[in-house]
Amino acid sequence: MPTPGLTDHRGKPVSTKDLGIEKARPGRRGARPWAHLGVATGMTPTKLAGIFKKADEGDALDLLTLAHEIERRDAHVRAQRRGSRR
Numbered sequence: 001m002p003t004p005g006l007t008d009h010r011g012k013p014v015s016t017k018d019l020g021i022e023k024a025r026p027g028r029r030g031a032r033p034w035a036h037l038g039v040a041t042g043m044t045p046t047k048l049a050g051i052f053k054k055a056d057e058g059d060a061l062d063l064l065t066l067a068h069e070i071e072r073r074d075a076h077v078r079a080q081r082r083g084s085r086r
Contacts, residue, residue: 040069
């Protein structure tokens with residue numbers, strides 16, 4: 001029979017005094033930054049080259065964001081992507 005009270009994901013009891021202690025907090029950089037602005041607005045060849053260079057160096061966030069924005073804005077690209085996923 002389970003005991004009443006608060007438990008964690010493993011079923012172990014959790015002390016309510018521990019709930020006031022911050023264990024982790026959001027950061028400005030991470031796997032998915034909370035405030036990443038779009039990159040397609042004001043695109044120039046120089047800016048695009050910089051995005052490709054960063055992706056080549058291992059930072060693909062701007063390239064993936066650009067691909068998502070293009071897919072969202074362009075109906076033809078969106079239709080082609082849907083067809084390629086099947």
